[in-house]
Amino acid sequence: MSTTTLPGQKTAAPPPSIGGNFRAYIGRVRGGDMGALPAILGLLVLCAAFAWLRPVFLSAINFANLFTQGAAISVIAMGLVFVLLLGEIDLSAGYTSGVCAAVLAVLLTSQGLPWYVAIPASIGTGVLIGFLLGTLVAKVGIPSFVVTLAAFLGFQGLLLVLVNEGNNIAIREPIIIAIENRYLPPALGWILYAVCVVAYAGIQLVRARRRAGRGLAADPLGLIAVRVGALVVLGGLAVYALNLERSRNALLVSLKGVPIVVPIVLALLIFWTFVLRRTAYGRHIYAVGGNAEAARRAGINVDRIRVSAFVICSGMASIGGIILASQASSVDPSTGGSDVLLFAVGAAVIGGTSLFGGKGRVLDAILGGAVVAVINNGMGLMGYSASVKYIVTGLVLLLAAGVDALSRKRAAASGLR
Template sequence: MSDKSTETRPAGAPLDRSDVRVKHAASAGDVISAFLDRVRSGDLGSLPVVVGLILIWTVFTSLNPVFLSANNLVNLLFDCSTIGVISLGIVCVLLVGQIDLSVGSMSGFASALVGVLWVNQGWPALAAIVVAAIAGAAVGVLYAVLLNRFGMPSFVATLAGLLTLLGLQLYVLGPSGSINLPYDSVMVNLGQLMIIPAAVSYVIALLPGAALLIAGWRTSARRRASNLSAASSTSLLIRSIVVTVLLEIVVAYLNTGRGVPLMFGLFVGLAVALDYALRRTRWGRSMNAVGGNREAARRAGINVRAIYTSAFVLCATLAALGGVLTAARLASASTQAGTGDVNLNAIAAAVIGGTSLFGGRGSAYSAVLGMIVIQSIASGLTLLNLSSSLRFMITGAVLAIAVIVDSLARQSRVSHGRA
């Protein structure tokens, strides 16, 4: 009686069968076929948000060609950077299956601290920014203590924090309610004017493709050394060339206008650093493990409380930094900072970009993609002179679609795993 599970395997054959096709991928067709297999299994990656972004840009460009003009895209990237940095922190707490509803108020309080310490008290701008970041970290520690020690759900703890931080923001700003920052300062120039030199931007655009090729080659070498299947050099080279060409085209187009904003470069740099930490370090693997199954992670020896603490501290600190960038962008700190739709946009950007609300899955780049989607909607509607009410409705619809896609993909992964 034959049993397929006990079939003999030729010596030297790959030990895992899930990506054998990738190993032999010598053509674009094989690479595409392997990609489609992953999609059918529920591993959608950034596909839905990329498709959605293309549709949004196509619609707005057909209604107003100015939308895709170089200078409008530069302004769009400036505006993405402020809430985008806050959204990076949201990715951290969502990964461990928690939430922080106070990031908007934290950013507003941080901007108020910088304004008061720098302008009113005469502190150096850098020292004021450091104090704001420390305040954010302290708030994150407090949330972790409330969760770890007292079992208070993060939803409740951060909702209380939202109200408290809003009150602190109003108290710090005092009766005036607004503080103008020096227009000739480096901080304000960063938020409004600073552009990466064209030559430097072209060089930076080469780095992602080179990093993709080197990292892929090292991973393949390790897998082959362990007698596992691995991606072919041809497929790695194709992906690297495609990424490099696309980025160089984008940079060249932006340089026909004002150029690539330095503040957006800072945002992307933070995303790259966080992505590396989440994918390549023990801490990052622990984050995903805790979000996937807390009890299993605890039994595996992971310090779950420490992971929760790190997630909340990172989230609140990045929210504070986002508040500083917002103050730089607006050249002021006021009672309006951090209010309105800042909270919702920061959370929506992470979810729309592909971070799961169920925990255990997501990436730093999801915040970048999601923020570009949200800001594209806002920019397109502004160019069409349409009411901001439509922006809320469209963003809400996109968020709902993203959650539905995430839920369906999760069900598909579960079904595929059982099969």
């Protein structure tokens, strides 16, 4: 029996199947759109290898350590994603985090201000730094590599000034220390898990319903069920493992629960993902990164987008600096220095963000940060020196950049870009 479509009547797109979605995904991968697939496969291989070589890698206490060790790098990498999406770079993000952490420490100790004043002041410092860097790049026209390299050197000196030429400023504020060193009650961890699962399922269903209502192809319910099921299983296992007692003497001190830094990172991930994927600003970021001249002709204020990206990057670096200060319970001249910038840029690129601009997600920073944390953690358990860690991380970063370059060539050849 045939159906007739009246003039002006919308026809809903036929519901795709799980198999159809899978075949479409394979087609995109073959066409060069690898996405986060290399990072996910690399993470699985690394975890399997370290678990086989050092079974303690899978212990509850080490599992919790992975979250706290990778938190600051992942947060700084989230901000770097915005700059990289424009095809720019921020070499000062590491020391920006150090300067902002020093501002926090000075306000808490020397000035005696409460944490709810010191934290906004620290983040505000990062926002101001980002505005200055972005203005020099977008308005003055100095290449971002030069501007941020100069800032890298300058902030190194500014950090020394703030910590009195090399002193260690101890932080004793319980709220700051708790960010990296305290845990949620087990019951609250399960509540957070349930809220995340319900919210994710609701978002997926509402999105599919809206697309279907507009006559667009929507994800089938089976595919949504698979996604939600994966979150239920993986999230449930993670919360269960984190709620196990990790202390060798629970009578003296109990170490169980989800680290407080985890919901903080999760909230930042959700917020910035929404900004990039569900707002006009996010679409403008991708447009400018893909073709700045075409974006300008379309009426997008390219300079404003560039300045705002650096503001977000430095603002996120300031939050990363607060996490670093919490982790060490102090601030010194090495805070935000050493390998922080290298690992943060590496995390974004390893996760799937393109160095050429126009391609990437905030989730890439989390995936890449997990890869970096697993490499450092696993090789540390195996007794390898820092030199070997640097070599392996560098090779992984080079491999990720190579995959990005090759995927772009394949995408161009197949007409996808």
